[in-house]
Amino acid sequence: MKLYTQEGLNDYQLSLTYDDISLVPTQISKIKSRNETKTSSKFFDIELGLPVLSSPMDSVTGIDMAIELDKLNCLGIINRFDSSLQQVIKGDFENKIKAVSIALNSSDDVIAPLAEKNYIICIDTANASNSSVLKKCEEVKLKYGVKIIVGNIAHGSVLQSLVDAGADAVRIGIGGGSVCTTSIQTGIGIGQVSSLLNVYLERNNKKLNIELIADGGIKSPGDVAKAIALGADAVMLGRMLAGTKETPGEVIKYKDQLWKKYRGSASFAVKMKNEFIEGEETMIPYKGPVQNVIDGISDGLRSSMSYMNCLTLESLRNTSSFAVLSNSSYLERLPKK
Numbered sequence: 615m616k617l618y619t620q621e622g623l624n625d626y627q628l629s630l631t632y633d634d635i636s637l638v639p640t641q642i643s644k645i646k647s648r649n650e651t652k653t654s655s656k657f658f659d660i661e662l663g664l665p666v667l668s669s670p671m672d673s674v675t676g677i678d679m680a681i682e683l684d685k686l687n688c689l690g691i692i693n694r695f696d697s698s699l700q701q702v703i704k705g706d707f708e709n710k711i712k713a714v715s716i717a718l719n720s721s722d723d724v725i726a727p728l729a730e731k732n733y734i735i736c737i738d739t740a741n742a743s744n745s746s747v748l749k750k751c752e753e754v755k756l757k758y759g760v761k762i763i764v765g766n767i768a769h770g771s772v773l774q775s776l777v778d779a780g781a782d783a784v785r786i787g788i789g790g791g792s793v794c795t796t797s798i799q800t801g802i803g804i805g806q807v808s809s810l811l812n813v814y815l816e817r818n819n820k821k822l823n824i825e826l827i828a829d830g831g832i833k834s835p836g837d838v839a840k841a842i843a844l845g846a847d848a849v850m851l852g853r854m855l856a857g858t859k860e861t862p863g864e865v866i867k868y869k870d871q872l873w874k875k876y877r878g879s880a881s882f883a884v885k886m887k888n889e890f891i892e893g894e895e896t897m898i899p900y901k902g903p904v905q906n907v908i909d910g911i912s913d914g915l916r917s918s919m920s921y922m923n924c925l926t927l928e929s930l931r932n933t934s935s936f937a938v939l940s941n942s943s944y945l946e947r948l949p950k951k
């Protein structure tokens with residue numbers, strides 16, 4: 615069976631996503647316990663305990679989620695519609711949160727006070743390969759000099775333009791989000807693994823200075839491990855964090871089960887008008903505190919690292935033994951009832 619390096623996998627003739635690949639341990643691991651592994655990772659100048667970012671969606675990251683993730687040494691990007699935004703702008707949550715999303719048409723009244731507090735600014739758009747996004751990025755960078763996250767992109771061909779416009783990090787993935795209907799509506803997008811690898815290798819080959827965020831389609835701690843092994847600096851999660859206590863919105867009781875809503879940023883429920891809809895709305899079983907999810911990711915990732923003989927994430931990012939799975943191999947890997 616052929617084992618692939620990152621370059622080899624990038625050359626695979628079909629576009630691949632997380633369920634299509636697997637990590638293959640090829641060394642005798644010297645790691646005795648997964649507690650020996652270190653999941654800390656720098657994102658910009660922030661030392662994260664685990665490189666997990668929450669998506670700036672209105673059903674994922676409000677102020678409670680952002681504060682809790684900060685406590686857990688992860689990074690919450692508060693959504694720009696959150697009811698706390700005026701307080702954030704006033705400075706009520708300084709030192710409690712680190713990142714905020716803005717829209718393409720957000721004005722200086724919003725951006726200037728956020729920049730003054732040195733928040734990371736995420737320009738939250740569906741398509742960063744667009745001249746208006748590049749212009750906004752350039753303007754914000756020149757005026758305020760803050761760290762900027764842009765997104766989303768599906769391919770490395772546009773990476774240089776984003777770097778030239780002053781982007782410090784990019785969200786990678788179009789069409790892969792779990793409540794995303796972009797690919798159905800537009801026919802756009804490639805598998806998340808191929809997107810990520812393509813951008814990763816472009817960055818390395820051109821020695822570009824930009825951090826890579828794997829965004830969309832991550833369903834399990836194993837997918838987090840795969841994204842990092844493929845070279846992601848951080849992962850961005852929507853569905854995995856949705857349904858937890860800290861997300862905005864009510865807990866709903868229906869048929870003896872507790873639920874919370876999760877909806878796409880471009881869903882009808884968010885837009886509430888007859889614009890083009892590229893997202894869905896769904897219910898997620900209530901999961902309790904987000905710490906449970908973060909702990910689960912940390913445990914899975916550490917275990918993966920010990921199989922792969924990687925004490926650090928830097929070492930996991932140099933993985934060169936990926937397998938491509940047949941559909942039956944993928945099914946074989948799932949627990950049976």
Ligand code: IMP
Pocket residue numbers: 669670671766785789790791792793794795796829830831832850851852853854877878879880881892893894
């Ligand atoms: P998930 O973790 O698979 O649920 O994906 C979350 C990601 O889906 C977000 O971070 C966005 O990049 C993307 N996304 C969120 N809302 C929409 C939408 O309405 N349409 C398309 N993509 C979306």
